[in-house]
Amino acid sequence: MTTPRGKVALVIGSGGVKCAAAIGLQYALARAGIGLDMVVGCSGGALYAAIAALGFTPEEVHEKTLQLWTREVTSTRRRGARWQLLFPRLFGFSAEWGFRDDRLILERLRAAFGDRTFSDARIPLYLTATDFATGEQVVLSSGPLVPAMRASLAIPFIFAPYRVDDRLLVDGFLSDPLPVNVAIREGANIIVAMGFESPYQRAIRTPARFAFQVSSIMTNNLLKSRFAFHNAVHHAEVILVVPEFAKRVGVFDTWQIPYVIEVGERAAEPHAAYIRRLLDAGGTG
Amino acid sequence: MLAIEIEARGAVTLVEITGSLDGLTAGDLLERCTAELARGRASLVAGFGGVEYTSSAGLRVLLAVMKDARAREGDLRLAAVRPEVMRVLDLAGFSGILKIYDDAEAAIASFGA
Numbered sequence: 001m002t003t004p005r006g007k008v009a010l011v012i013g014s015g016g017v018k019c020a021a022a023i024g025l026q027y028a029l030a031r032a033g034i035g036l037d038m039v040v041g042c043s044g045g046a047l048y049a050a051i052a053a054l055g056f057t058p059e060e061v062h063e064k065t066l067q068l069w070t071r072e073v074t075s076t077r078r079r080g081a082r083w084q085l086l087f088p089r090l091f092g093f094s095a096e097w098g099f100r101d102d103r104l105i106l107e108r109l110r111a112a113f114g115d116r117t118f119s120d121a122r123i124p125l126y127l128t129a130t131d132f133a134t135g136e137q138v139v140l141s142s143g144p145l146v147p148a149m150r151a152s153l154a155i156p157f158i159f160a161p162y163r164v165d166d167r168l169l170v171d172g173f174l175s176d177p178l179p180v181n182v183a184i185r186e187g188a189n190i191i192v193a194m195g196f197e198s199p200y201q202r203a204i205r206t207p208a209r210f211a212f213q214v215s216s217i218m219t220n221n222l223l224k225s226r227f228a229f230h231n232a233v234h235h236a237e238v239i240l241v242v243p244e245f246a247k248r249v250g251v252f253d254t255w256q257i258p259y260v261i262e263v264g265e266r267a268a269e270p271h272a273a274y275i276r277r278l279l280d281a282g283g284t285g
Numbered sequence: 286m287l288a289i290e291i292e293a294r295g296a297v298t299l300v301e302i303t304g305s306l307d308g309l310t311a312g313d314l315l316e317r318c319t320a321e322l323a324r325g326r327a328s329l330v331a332g333f334g335g336v337e338y339t340s341s342a343g344l345r346v347l348l349a350v351m352k353d354a355r356a357r358e359g360d361l362r363l364a365a366v367r368p369e370v371m372r373v374l375d376l377a378g379f380s381g382i383l384k385i386y387d388d389a390e391a392a393i394a395s396f397g398a
Contacts, residue, residue: 195376223376224375224376224377224378225378227376227377227378228376228377228378228379231341231344231345231377231378232341232344232345232348232377232378234341236341237307237308237340237341237342238340238341239307239340239341240340240341240373240376240377242372242373242376244369270305270337270338271338274305274307274309274338274340277286277309278307278308278309281309
């Protein structure tokens with residue numbers, strides 16, 4: 001089916017610091033004269049989706065990532081968390097439980113984004129989280145940005161689920177690590193999806209590593225099944241960009257951001273040329 | 286941006302594809318494969334050694350051809366898929382439903398097995 005005009009969406013999946021590759025992808029798209037009509041982000045991708053929609057400069061992006069995402073954000077234990085885990089009845093375990101204190105990440109999000117709201121974005125912005133009570137995907141697209149990002153980044157066991165508008169929300173990756181469906185629903189017909197598989201553990205010698213491994217297996221299978229469904233049944237053109245990192249990039253390796261951006265840019269270049277041709281042809285081909 | 290060469294190899298049709306299988310080119314592949322199927326040649330091998338990329342439009346054509354071929358008691362099998370294309374096939378669930386071989390000869394031989 002040919003559409004009168006291409007409506008381009010960028011979808012950035014979960015992937016920690018690797019999500020910075022989406023910045024490189026935007027450089028490649030901009031060089032080909034391709035503008036974005038909307039941005040969708042999930043978990044780590046929510047940060048870069050917001051940054052893209054707000055129109056920060058590359059220097060600001062780099063600076064904000066270095067300020068925001070360092071090992072310290074997960075290094076402070078939340079007071080009482082361990083006791084609540086060991087003796088839940090005695091110490092009052094609840095759904096708003098996490099091992100780590102979230103005050104620093106909230107403080108940094110506020111420093112980076114201030115009181116900005118979704119309406120400050122230059123293009124429509126959609127961030128996804130997951131309803132902790134029902135498991136449903138929740139799309140956040142109005143109101144202040146910081147609570148929406150905090151909710152999208154509520155990594156289970158690390159940070160407690162976060163309440164937004166009376167709903168307790170947890171990390172968006174739990175409902176869909178690459179929320180292409182949001183772009184489809186919002187009318188995009190050319191969807192550039194940058195996704196990342198969760199890394200598998202090289203050695204499993206602690207319960208935490210064991211839990212990470214289980215999480216990676218489940219997340220990667222969810223990513224594939226959701227993506228397979230959206231890819232096969234909708235008529236939108238979905239262009240999957242999966243950057244290949246020759247070097248290992250850890251969750252907090254912010255010093256590797258220039259490298260991550262470069263890999264993203266390189267991965268996106270051939271796709272940018274195709275999208276340009278597709279737009280010139282008038283739509284989804 | 287897509288070159289398609291079709292060669293009869295006994296009962297099997299080898300469809301060698303070169304270029305990018307995407308929204309601008311996938312229609313050509315569908316047309317060529319549908320013509321083969323209409324001629325009663327339902328055992329198809331798609332040689333993917335020259336395929337640089339496939340988008341969702343390309344994947345949907347593979348799915349359509351595979352379903353049509355299987356409805357005619359044949360099949361669509363893939364050969365020589367590049368690693369970068371294989372990642373897309375994996376993530377889109379296609380490596381779980383299509384038979385994929387290291388090279389075209391192995392894929393052609395599989396129809397006799």
